[in-house]
Amino acid sequence: MSGALASASSPRPSSRRLVVAVAALLVISIGVQVVRDRGWQPYEPATPVLWFQSGSLLQRLSLGFQNVVADTYWIRAVVYYGGKRRSALNGRDFSLLDPLLTFVTTLDPKFKVAYRFGAIFLTEAYPNGPGRPDLAVALLQRGLAATPTAWEYAHDIGFVYYWWLEDYKAAAHWFAKGGQLPGAPSWLAPLAATTLAQGGDRQSSRLLWSQLGESEIEWIRRNAQHRLQQLHAMDVVDELNRLSQRFTTREGRPARDWRDLIVGERLRGTPVDSTGVPFELDPATGRVDVSRGSALFPLPWPGRGGPPAP
Amino acid sequence: MAAAIETEGLSKDFAVGFWRPRPYRALDRLTLNVAAGEVFGFLGPNGAGKSTALKLLMQLLYPTSGTARILGRPVGDVAVRQRIGFLAENPYYYDYLTAEELLAYFARLFGYRGADVTTRVSRVLDEVGIGKERRLRLRRFSKGMIQRVGLAQALLNDPEVVFLDEPMSGLDPLGRRHVRDLILGLRARGCTVFFSSHILSDAETLCSRVGVLVQGRLVASGPLSEILAFELKGWELVVAGVGAALSPELAQLARSVTPLSDGHVMLHLAPDAEPDRLLGELTRRGAHIVSLNPVRETLEDYFVQVVASTAARDARGVGA
Amino acid sequence: MRTIWIVAGAAFKESVRDRVPYTMVVFAVLMIAASFLIGELTAGQDLKIIKDLGLAAMSIFGLGIAVFIGIGLVSKEVERKSVHGLLTKPVTRAQFILGKYLGLLTTLVVNLSVMTLAYYAVLLYMDSTATAAVRASWAAPALDPRQLAAIVLIMGELALVTAVALFFSSFSSPLLSAMLTLGLWVAGHFNGDLRQFEQVVDQPAVAWIARTLYYLLPNLAPFNVRAEVVYGMPVLASHLGFTLLYAAVYIAALLVAAVAIFRRRDFK
Missing domain, CATH: 3.40.50.300 (P-loop containing nucleotide triphosphate hydrolases)
Structure with a gap:
C-alpha cells in the first residue's frame, strides 16, 4: 500500500511550508499588535453615551433572551469596574457603572449577585469606586421590590447605612426589617439593637463583618476579611498613636521616625500591618496611619478623615 | 501511436x-x-x-x-x-x-x-x-x-x-x-x-x-468489434400478403411468428434456418418480402451480461 | 499574475451583478431619510447622529457583502460544482483563491467609495443648511476630512473579514462559513474587552488564555475609530498605520492558510 502511494505521480501536495508561513505571519501579527497597543487605548468619549438609554428598551430588543443579555451586561459591568480600578488614577471614571447595573437588573430582576456585588461596587469610595452609597441603596431597594422576601437586600441596605453613611438609626431599621423576613439568620434582629445602642463602635462593626465573613459567596467573604483586617489595623494604629503621643509629650517634639519610638518607647522594630507593609509615621505631627502603598489604605475612620487625634 | x-x-x-x-x-x-x-x-x-x-x-x-x-x-x-x-x-x-x-x-x-x-x-x-x-x-x-x-x-x-x-x-x-x-x-x-x-x-x-x-x-x-463477437444470433424476416399461405409446415421453420399490422407478419428464424430456401418458398406462394435482417449481439446485451456476471461473482465472493 | 486578475475580474462582475448594488441604494436612501427625519429633532446633536448612523451603516452593509457574497464566491462555487469548470483550465488553486479575494476586495472598494460619496453629500447638505450658531455646537466640522480615516479603517476591517470568510469557505459549507465568519466578527469586536478581562481576573491560566485569544483572534476593535472621528478627536497616523499593517499581515496569514487547505481538497 505504501509502495503504491509512493509511486503516485500526482499526489496531494504537501502544505507543510505553507503552514510554517501561516505560523510566521501570525507571529508577525502579534508583534504588530504589541507595538500598536503601546500607543493606543480604546477611545471613550468624555461624556460617554450608552447605545441604549433605557433598560426597558433593551429588554424589548432582547427578544426573549433577557437572561443571556443580562449575563453579558453583568460581565461587562464587572470588567468595566475592574478595568477602571486597575487604570491610572486620573482615568478613573465610574459613571457607566450605575447604568450598566440598572440594565442588568432590569433585564433580570432576580439577579441576586448583580444587586449585592453591584451595591458593594457602587459604595466603594473614590478612587476604588464611585463612592455612591445613595445609588447602592436605590439599587438594593429595587432588588427588594422585585423579591420582597430577600432578607439579604435589607441587610445590605442596613449595612450601607451603617458603614458608609454612618446613619445608625436607618441601619437599625433595615436590620430589623431584614430580621423579620423568612429565612433570615438569627443574628440579624439582635444586630438592630446593637447597632442602635453602640452605633459606630468598632466592636459592633467587627461583629457585622464577622457575620458577612461566613457568607456562602466567596467574594463577599474575601471582602469581609479585608474589612476585618482593616479594623484590626485601626486598633494597631490607635495603639501606635498613643505611643507616639507619649513620646511627643515626654520629648517635647514629635517622633521623627520609627527609630525614635523603638528607642524611646521600646517598640519591637518597625511595625507592619497584616499585609506586611510598614505603617507610616508623619515626622511633622508624629501621627501614624497605614501606608498609602498598603492594600488596607484607606482605613474606614469615622467621618473618613484620618486617625483621630489621641 | x-x-x-x-x-x-x-x-x-x-x-x-x-x-x-x-x-x-x-x-x-x-x-x-x-x-x-x-x-x-x-x-x-x-x-x-x-x-x-x-x-x-x-x-x-x-x-x-x-x-x-x-x-x-x-x-x-x-x-x-x-x-x-x-x-x-x-x-x-x-x-x-x-x-x-x-x-x-x-x-x-x-x-x-x-x-x-x-x-x-x-x-x-x-x-x-x-x-x-x-x-x-x-x-x-x-x-x-x-x-x-x-x-x-x-x-x-x-x-x-x-x-x-x-x-x-x-x-x-x-x-x-x-x-x-x-x-x-x-x-x-x-x-x-x-x-x-x-x-x-x-x-x-x-x-x-x-x-x-x-x-x-x-x-x-x-x-468494439472485439468486444462484440458479431455473432449471428438469428434472422428477422417480415413478409406481407401471406394470409393462408403460411402453412403450418412453413411456420415450423420459424422459431416464432408475430403478426404485425396491415397483414404483415414477422418470422424469427434460427441462425441456421437457411433463409434463401424459405424466401423462395414464400415468394412462390404469392407472399411479398418486406425485409430480412440478421440479428447480432448488441452492446446492450453485452453490457447486461457483464454487469450480471460481475454481480454474480461478487455474490459468490461474499458467500465464500 | 494575469490569471489572478482574470479570475478577480470575473468574480467582481459576478458579485456586482448579484445583490451588491442594492446595498448602495439602501444606504443612500437611509442617509437621506435620516437627515430629513433627524433634522426635525433638536439642533446640534443631529450631525453627530447622522455621522454615527452613516459610519455604522457603511460598516454593517460592508460586512453583509463581505460575508454573504464572499462566501458565495468560493464555497457556493464548490457546492454547485462550477469550480470543476474553472479548475480544469490552466489555473492553479492558489490563483483561484487569490483571484476570488481580489475580485471581492474590488467590489468592496467600489461599494464603499459610492457610500462615502453619498455620506459626504448628505453632510454637505447639512453643512449648507446649518446656521452659524448650530455650527458652533458641533464637536467636529461636518465635512471633517478626518472621517476618511475611519472609512479607511472600515475598509481595512472589511478586507480582513473577507479573508476570514474566504478562509472558512475554503473548507466548509456556505451556511457554516457564514456562521463562523459572523461569529469571529462578533468575537473580534469583543476582543477589546478580552484585553481588559485579562487585567481583572486573578488566575494566571485564565489571564494567559485571554491574552492568547486577544492576540490570535482577528482583533477588530482597533479598526473602530468611529467614535473618535465623530467627536472630532485626532486619530494618530501611527495607529492608522499599525492597524492597516496588522490587517495586511493577518490577511496574508488567512489567505495562505486558505490556499494550504484548498489545494489539498477533493472536489467530489
Whole structure:
C-alpha cells in the first residue's frame, strides 16, 4: 500500500511550508499588535453615551433572551469596574457603572449577585469606586421590590447605612426589617439593637463583618476579611498613636521616625500591618496611619478623615 | 501511436460514515491506455466510478494510489490543461454572467487576448448551436442549453484531448444528434475523445474503443468489434400478403411468428434456418418480402451480461 | 499574475451583478431619510447622529457583502460544482483563491467609495443648511476630512473579514462559513474587552488564555475609530498605520492558510 502511494505521480501536495508561513505571519501579527497597543487605548468619549438609554428598551430588543443579555451586561459591568480600578488614577471614571447595573437588573430582576456585588461596587469610595452609597441603596431597594422576601437586600441596605453613611438609626431599621423576613439568620434582629445602642463602635462593626465573613459567596467573604483586617489595623494604629503621643509629650517634639519610638518607647522594630507593609509615621505631627502603598489604605475612620487625634 | 491518456493502478477511496469513517473504494486499480486520435467510450452503470475516474484525470480528486498521465505529463501539471478540454457532468457555471462573457473569461484564462477571444468565443458558440441566446445571463438557460455551453467551453482552446462526462445527458433528440456530429467532427480532426456514458447506443455509433466499468473495476476493454463477437444470433424476416399461405409446415421453420399490422407478419428464424430456401418458398406462394435482417449481439446485451456476471461473482465472493 | 486578475475580474462582475448594488441604494436612501427625519429633532446633536448612523451603516452593509457574497464566491462555487469548470483550465488553486479575494476586495472598494460619496453629500447638505450658531455646537466640522480615516479603517476591517470568510469557505459549507465568519466578527469586536478581562481576573491560566485569544483572534476593535472621528478627536497616523499593517499581515496569514487547505481538497 505504501509502495503504491509512493509511486503516485500526482499526489496531494504537501502544505507543510505553507503552514510554517501561516505560523510566521501570525507571529508577525502579534508583534504588530504589541507595538500598536503601546500607543493606543480604546477611545471613550468624555461624556460617554450608552447605545441604549433605557433598560426597558433593551429588554424589548432582547427578544426573549433577557437572561443571556443580562449575563453579558453583568460581565461587562464587572470588567468595566475592574478595568477602571486597575487604570491610572486620573482615568478613573465610574459613571457607566450605575447604568450598566440598572440594565442588568432590569433585564433580570432576580439577579441576586448583580444587586449585592453591584451595591458593594457602587459604595466603594473614590478612587476604588464611585463612592455612591445613595445609588447602592436605590439599587438594593429595587432588588427588594422585585423579591420582597430577600432578607439579604435589607441587610445590605442596613449595612450601607451603617458603614458608609454612618446613619445608625436607618441601619437599625433595615436590620430589623431584614430580621423579620423568612429565612433570615438569627443574628440579624439582635444586630438592630446593637447597632442602635453602640452605633459606630468598632466592636459592633467587627461583629457585622464577622457575620458577612461566613457568607456562602466567596467574594463577599474575601471582602469581609479585608474589612476585618482593616479594623484590626485601626486598633494597631490607635495603639501606635498613643505611643507616639507619649513620646511627643515626654520629648517635647514629635517622633521623627520609627527609630525614635523603638528607642524611646521600646517598640519591637518597625511595625507592619497584616499585609506586611510598614505603617507610616508623619515626622511633622508624629501621627501614624497605614501606608498609602498598603492594600488596607484607606482605613474606614469615622467621618473618613484620618486617625483621630489621641 | 503515442498514448494520450495512461493510467496505472489508479485507485480512489472515499471515507464514508461520519463517526467512524471507513474507506469505500470508488475506483479500483484502473489501468487504461487511450491512444491519440481514438474515441474512447467509458461505459458503466450509474455509480460505477466513471465520474471519479474523470475527476482523477482532471485532478479535481487526488488518487489514493496509482498514477495518471495525459499527453505524457502528470495530471497535476497545469500546462497540460492548456491542451485539454473538459465537460463536467451536469455542469453549472455562473448565474450572473452571459454565455459570451463566460466563454470570454475562460478564453482569457487559456491565454488568448483581444480579438482572438471574440472570434474563438463566437466560433464555439456557433459550433454548439447557441444563437442569439449568447447574450442572456446563464441563470435563464435551460439544462440542455447549459450543457451546450459546457461543450463550447471544452472546445475553446482547440484541445488535443477532450474529456466529456455524460455529454448527452439533458439533451433533446436534436441536441444529441448535434453532439454526436460534434464528436465525429473532433475525431475527424484527430482529436482524442474520452467520454463517459451509460447510454450505449451513443457509444456504438461513436467509439473506436470502449471500457466497461462495474463497481469501480474495469471489467472489459477493447475495440468494439472485439468486444462484440458479431455473432449471428438469428434472422428477422417480415413478409406481407401471406394470409393462408403460411402453412403450418412453413411456420415450423420459424422459431416464432408475430403478426404485425396491415397483414404483415414477422418470422424469427434460427441462425441456421437457411433463409434463401424459405424466401423462395414464400415468394412462390404469392407472399411479398418486406425485409430480412440478421440479428447480432448488441452492446446492450453485452453490457447486461457483464454487469450480471460481475454481480454474480461478487455474490459468490461474499458467500465464500 | 494575469490569471489572478482574470479570475478577480470575473468574480467582481459576478458579485456586482448579484445583490451588491442594492446595498448602495439602501444606504443612500437611509442617509437621506435620516437627515430629513433627524433634522426635525433638536439642533446640534443631529450631525453627530447622522455621522454615527452613516459610519455604522457603511460598516454593517460592508460586512453583509463581505460575508454573504464572499462566501458565495468560493464555497457556493464548490457546492454547485462550477469550480470543476474553472479548475480544469490552466489555473492553479492558489490563483483561484487569490483571484476570488481580489475580485471581492474590488467590489468592496467600489461599494464603499459610492457610500462615502453619498455620506459626504448628505453632510454637505447639512453643512449648507446649518446656521452659524448650530455650527458652533458641533464637536467636529461636518465635512471633517478626518472621517476618511475611519472609512479607511472600515475598509481595512472589511478586507480582513473577507479573508476570514474566504478562509472558512475554503473548507466548509456556505451556511457554516457564514456562521463562523459572523461569529469571529462578533468575537473580534469583543476582543477589546478580552484585553481588559485579562487585567481583572486573578488566575494566571485564565489571564494567559485571554491574552492568547486577544492576540490570535482577528482583533477588530482597533479598526473602530468611529467614535473618535465623530467627536472630532485626532486619530494618530501611527495607529492608522499599525492597524492597516496588522490587517495586511493577518490577511496574508488567512489567505495562505486558505490556499494550504484548498489545494489539498477533493472536489467530489
